[in-house]
Amino acid sequence: MIGIITALIVLVLLVVLFVGIYNALVRLRNQVDNAWSQIDVQLKRRHDLIPNLVETAKGYMTHERETFEKITEARSKAMGAHSVAEASKAEGQLTEALSKFMLVVENYPDLKANQNFLSLQETLTSTENKIAFARQGYNDQVLFYNNKIQMFPSNLVAGMFNFTKRDYFEIENEAERSVPQVKF
Amino acid sequence: MWEQIRVNKRNSVILLGLMGAALCGLGFLLGFAFGGGPDAGWIGIFIATCVWLVMMLVSLYGGDQILLASSRATPVTEDVHPQLFNIVEEMTIAANLPKMPKIYIINDPAPNAFATGRDPQHASVAVTAGLLGKLNRDELQGVIAHEISHILHRDILYVTVAGVMLGAIVLLSQIFFRGMFYSALGGRRYSSRSRGGGGAQALIMILAIIAAILAPLFAQILYFSLSRKREYLADAGAVRLTRYPQGLAGALEKIAGTNISMESANKATAPMYIANPFRGKKAMNLFSTHPPIEERIRILRTMAHGAGYRDYNQAFEQVTHRGGVIPPSAVKPDEQVGLRQGDASAQPVSPKHSHRQVGDIMRKVNGFTFIPCACGLRLKLPPDFKSRTVQCPRCKRTHNT
Numbered sequence: 369m370i371g372i373i374t375a376l377i378v379l380v381l382l383v384v385l386f387v388g389i390y391n392a393l394v395r396l397r398n399q400v401d402n403a404w405s406q407i408d409v410q411l412k413r414r415h416d417l418i419p420n421l422v423e424t425a426k427g428y429m430t431h432e433r434e435t436f437e438k439i440t441e442a443r444s445k446a447m448g449a450h451s452v453a454e455a456s457k458a459e460g461q462l463t464e465a466l467s468k469f470m471l472v473v474e475n476y477p478d479l480k481a482n483q484n485f486l487s488l489q490e491t492l493t494s495t496e497n498k499i500a501f502a503r504q505g506y507n508d509q510v511l512f513y514n515n516k517i518q519m520f521p522s523n524l525v526a527g528m529f530n531f532t533k534r535d536y537f538e539i540e541n542e543a544e545r546s547v548p549q550v551k552f
Numbered sequence: 553m554w555e556q557i558r559v560n561k562r563n564s565v566i567l568l569g570l571m572g573a574a575l576c577g578l579g580f581l582l583g584f585a586f587g588g589g590p591d592a593g594w595i596g597i598f599i600a601t602c603v604w605l606v607m608m609l610v611s612l613y614g615g616d617q618i619l620l621a622s623s624r625a626t627p628v629t630e631d632v633h634p635q636l637f638n639i640v641e642e643m644t645i646a647a648n649l650p651k652m653p654k655i656y657i658i659n660d661p662a663p664n665a666f667a668t669g670r671d672p673q674h675a676s677v678a679v680t681a682g683l684l685g686k687l688n689r690d691e692l693q694g695v696i697a698h699e700i701s702h703i704l705h706r707d708i709l710y711v712t713v714a715g716v717m718l719g720a721i722v723l724l725s726q727i728f729f730r731g732m733f734y735s736a737l738g739g740r741r742y743s744s745r746s747r748g749g750g751g752a753q754a755l756i757m758i759l760a761i762i763a764a765i766l767a768p769l770f771a772q773i774l775y776f777s778l779s780r781k782r783e784y785l786a787d788a789g790a791v792r793l794t795r796y797p798q799g800l801a802g803a804l805e806k807i808a809g810t811n812i813s814m815e816s817a818n819k820a821t822a823p824m825y826i827a828n829p830f831r832g833k834k835a836m837n838l839f840s841t842h843p844p845i846e847e848r849i850r851i852l853r854t855m856a857h858g859a860g861y862r863d864y865n866q867a868f869e870q871v872t873h874r875g876g877v878i879p880p881s882a883v884k885p886d887e888q889v890g891l892r893q894g895d896a897s898a899q900p901v902s903p904k905h906s907h908r909q910v911g912d913i914m915r916k917v918n919g920f921t922f923i924p925c926a927c928g929l930r931l932k933l934p935p936d937f938k939s940r941t942v943q944c945p946r947c948k949r950t951h952n953t
Contacts, residue, residue: 399648402648403648406645410645487634490634490635490638491634491638493638493689494635494638494639494641494642497638497642498638498641498642498645501642501643501645501646501793502645502646504646504795505645505646505647505648508648509648
């Protein structure tokens with residue numbers, strides 16, 4: 369009798385442990401997916417911001433036609449990209465074009481005195497930061513998730529239910545590897 | 553990596569258990585001393601437990617509101633300070649928090665900040681107007697990252713609950729001393745039964761007095777020493793989020809450089825702030841709520857190779873010559889976290905400019921309207937301004953309000 373009860377208690381404890389680990393894994397996987405979608409949200413925000421920015425700055429920066437063209441071109445490329453590789457390349461170009469734009473802004477004191485532009489500038493800085501932090505946050509989350517599915521005992525549950533390792537977000541451009549800072 | 557959260561949670565539970573035990577012990581001794589027997593001691597435990605539970609529930613479901621209200625923090629909308637909202641959102645993303653914390657501004661010219669709440673879903677961040685006026689973007693980011701780390705590490709819950717426990721123990725010992733005072737005044741005996749075993753009764757009485765003196769002291773030391781360690785951990789977390797130790801270091805330098813105390817802070821809320829809100833007491837002792845700010849700055853300035861927990865730990869050991877501050881389970885030897893470059897063109901904020909900005913933020917929080925005049929002057933109208941038009945004092949143009 370006592371043997372049966374002990375066996376039952378052990379069984380119940382095992383089931384509780386199992387369910388706990390499984391739920392933790394699902395939660396972690398959802399967090400990874402969520403962090404990934406956050407990157408997309410921020411990239412889209414940048415796309416929405418550009419027309420407004422170009423419109424405001426164009427009137428002041430008459431000699432920078434080339435810079436604007438590069439920005440607009442990179443934006444439409446990024447928005448129309450079909451594959452992830454294509455998109456990440458175009459986004460890289462966009463980041464580059466925008467940071468160049470922010471450098472030449474220094475030469476236009478009238479623009480820098482424009483209240484409307486100043487608030488756009490803050491929005492752009494913040495959007496660039498959010499993109500970078502979203503990538504960083506995704507990588508942190510992936511590290512945590514990958515650790516969990518490799519460690520005992522959660523690796524047993526992960527193996528049973530096909531929780532697979534996720535890849536880190538890698539940035540191809542070496543200059544972009546550090547969090548890009550838009551300089552004003 | 554985030555095992556640190558688990559370590560923190562476990563420590564919190566242990567401390568809360570200790571606090572509860574201390575409270576029960578005190579209740580038992582008080583009941584024993586006043587009621588004159590073990591039965592009354594049990595009643596004492598019962599009352600202490602009730603106090604503990606009520607305080608716990610209040611702190612869980614209303615603690616953040618109590619603390620925010622007692623610090624005179626006002627909830628603000630995005631248009632009051634868009635940059636602050638942007639930075640909080642950036643850090644929320646970097647930390648993978650499920651929800652952006654609510655943002656409050658405290659109308660105080662002393663630079664400081666704190667976070668409160670129950671869990672990441674119910675969290676708030678409060679910053680003073682002085683902080684917003686004095687810091688540049690990178691520095692403000694460092695401070696917000698520090699507060700977000702407190703939320704991430706669940707320090708906010710711990711500090712709120714531990715603070716309430718501390719309050720309960722102090723309250724009980726106050727009741728005890730008053731009870732003693734009044735019963736001595738009335739000349740009453742402690743108990744009719746005490747005549748028989750006067751020696752034992754006196755011994756219990758002395759023990760009760762010692763306990764009543766020591767318990768609040770002990771609880772306070774424990775509470776404050778743990779909150780010091782949490783500040784280092786939140787600094788390490790902030791660097792890990794921003795990848796930029798110089799930002800937080802610069803912010804702390806500016807905070808240390810001001811010699812005004814916060815008017816809206818008190819003894820119970822002091823451990824919540826990023827830096828001690830009181831000025832004048834320099835000496836580091838057992839009751840300090842914060843580690844010396846110079847030491848925190850030196851640790852941050854020493855970090856030159858990476859922004860991970862391991863790098864912070866190394867800098868900590870190098871500066872303080874003490875053992876590491878990060879729980880070993882959180883330090884991964886192979887963790888590589890790079891640093892980033894700061895905003896090179898960040899202009900130093902002039903004292904006059906920052907003073908003016910602090911005033912503007914305080915007016916915005918209080919519902920002032922701003923009207924820019926063509927002559928370059930900005931009219932600042934209080935919310936109770938009734939007239940429909942206003943004249944610019946410099947160029948005499950009239951504006952509609």
